[in-house]
Amino acid sequence: MKFAIQSKGDEYSESIKRQMEQYLVDFDVQLDEVEPDIVISIGGDGTLLHAFHRYNHRLKETSFVGVHTGHLGFYADWVPDEVEKLVIAIAKTPIQVVEYPLLEVTVRHLDGGKETQYLALNECTIKSTEGTLVLDVEIRGEHFETFRGDGLCMSTPSGSTAYNKALGGAILHPYIDAFQMTEMASINNRVFRTIGSPLVFPKHHTCVLKPISDVKFQITVDHRTIVHEDVKSIQFRVANEKVRFARFRPLPFWKRVRESFVTE
Incomplete structure (x- = not known):
């Protein structure tokens, strides 16, 4: 087993990082920041999110687990008081992995040059740098609408509780292979719709x-x-790749939603 740790960088997170590194090495778990089997955030x-983008070239080999040192997050399952318990779980128990879908974003340019591709764990947003965003929305190759407004947000199911929710989007369970489009202040009147x-x-399905x-x-x-300049099109679809999270105990999604947004 090889591990790497991504820290927020503040003094408290760094102290927990040093503590976990020492514990894991004492358990003969190898520190490897290049090809880790598990990344601890x-x-x-x-x-x-930073850890995901740092290692998104190893999604088939690497799983992620989070320790939160601030507010409870959707990706950070453990608290600092549980560090020793987590270390023992990593060192002594087989990793149970859950996989969540990702969003593939492909930007194509007018000059027909090399296209640019991204993977998003949470969301991708599109805005114009020069005022109102105006573009055609195509679904499965057919024109759906002409959008005018501040922007559009494309989110994954696991990212549906983030910016997407603030825009009035639905919360999707991350086991659903899908993505969602929400509008930012669209212009709707007798002329534009x-x-x-x-x-x-x-x-x-693809959305372009x-x-x-x-x-x-x-x-x-x-x-x-x-x-991006000279953009011909921006394509969105559910990626072939998935993100893998290491689970060492049950963590029901709807319980996390309730604790984050409903429970006082």
Whole structure:
């Protein structure tokens, strides 16, 4: 068993990182930051997103587990007081893995050059850098609508509790192979009209956004922000790859939802 640790970087998280590294090495678990079997995230959901993008080239070999040092997160299952219990579980018990779907984003350019592809664990957002976003929305190769507004958010099921929820999107169980589109302040009047509701796409469907005019696009992929020019289209679909989470105890999804949003 080989492990790596991604820390939030604050003093408290770093102290827990050092503690866990020492415990795991004492249990003859090998520290390997290049090809780890398991990556331990210490911080919050943002820290785990950084860990995911650091190791997203090893999704078939690497699983993730989180220790939260701040507010309870959806990806961070353990608390600092449970570090010794988690270390023993990693060192002594077989890893039970659950897999969640990811979002594949493909950006194609007008010059026909090399396309750019991203994987999102939470969501991808599209905005114009020059005011109102205007683009055609195609579903399975057919025109669906022309969107005008601040932007669009495409989220995974596991990311549906994040920005997607703030936009009025539905919470999807992460075992569902799907992705969701929600609108940001769409323009709806007698002249312009959009669906106005979140759309959920199954695994075998693609959604393609095509700009009406040549503008710069601000695209976020989880915590990263990228500006693209000369965009021909942006395609979204459920990725072939999946993210793997190490589970050492039951952690019902709806219980996490209730504790995060309902329980006082």
